[in-house]
Amino acid sequence: MSKRVKINGKKVAFKQAIFQIDEAHLQYEKFNGQMSEEIVRLNLNRGDSVAAIVHRTADDSLILAEQFRFSTYEKGPGWILEIPAGIIEDKDSNAEDTMRREIVEEVGYRVNKLQHIHTFYLSPGGTSERIFLFYAAVSAKDKVSDGGGLPDEAEDIRTEIILVDDLLAKLKAGEIIDAKTIIGLQWLQINRDNL
Numbered sequence: 001m002s003k004r005v006k007i008n009g010k011k012v013a014f015k016q017a018i019f020q021i022d023e024a025h026l027q028y029e030k031f032n033g034q035m036s037e038e039i040v041r042l043n044l045n046r047g048d049s050v051a052a053i054v055h056r057t058a059d060d061s062l063i064l065a066e067q068f069r070f071s072t073y074e075k076g077p078g079w080i081l082e083i084p085a086g087i088i089e090d091k092d093s094n095a096e097d098t099m100r101r102e103i104v105e106e107v108g109y110r111v112n113k114l115q116h117i118h119t120f121y122l123s124p125g126g127t128s129e130r131i132f133l134f135y136a137a138v139s140a141k142d143k144v145s146d147g148g149g150l151p152d153e154a155e156d157i158r159t160e161i162i163l164v165d166d167l168l169a170k171l172k173a174g175e176i177i178d179a180k181t182i183i184g185l186q187w188l189q190i191n192r193d194n195l
Contacts, residue, residue, distance in 0.1 A: 108147030
């Protein structure tokens with residue numbers, strides 16, 4: 001049974017580059033069936049994203065991207081090791097096409113078959129962004145470039161190829177700090193014997 005939500009007003013409070021903050025004045029149905037008082041909620045609306053576990057099956061390794069992430073700089077390392085990912089840029093793009101493009105741009109592999117694993121919210125208390133997570137098996141013949149990202153998007157990506165066992169050890173030691181990469185590695189750990 002779905003609950004009621006009444007939007008009393010909504011506006012764009014901020015918009016720059018890929019970020020938009022929506023401000024909503026709303027009421028929602030509480031668990032006791034009554035409507036809440038009007039509240040104000042902000043939502044970071046930057047669209048949806050994609051990410052993929054790119055698995056070199058011949059040597060049981062993953063292809064990852066290391067790059068500078070400003071949002072992590074003041075509280076962490078700044079440079080993050082993560083699975084390839086990107087933003088679905090417009091309403092005419094779909095998640096699979098975007099993921100194929102990002103894998104070529106970031107790590108230099110062409111992928112024909114993507115397996116959709118899951119779609120999840122990153123931080124539902126403040127952003128509507130979802131990530132479509134995929135699995136892709138690749139081989140040496142799928143390598144088409146060095147990757148590295150797009151200079152016109154200020155990307156400077158270093159490709160890392162790491163054995164799955166080594167990555168799982170890093171995960172256990174708390175060395176992987178990117179949520180989509182953690183989720184992807186946990187999925188791989190559970191499903192590895194069936195791939």
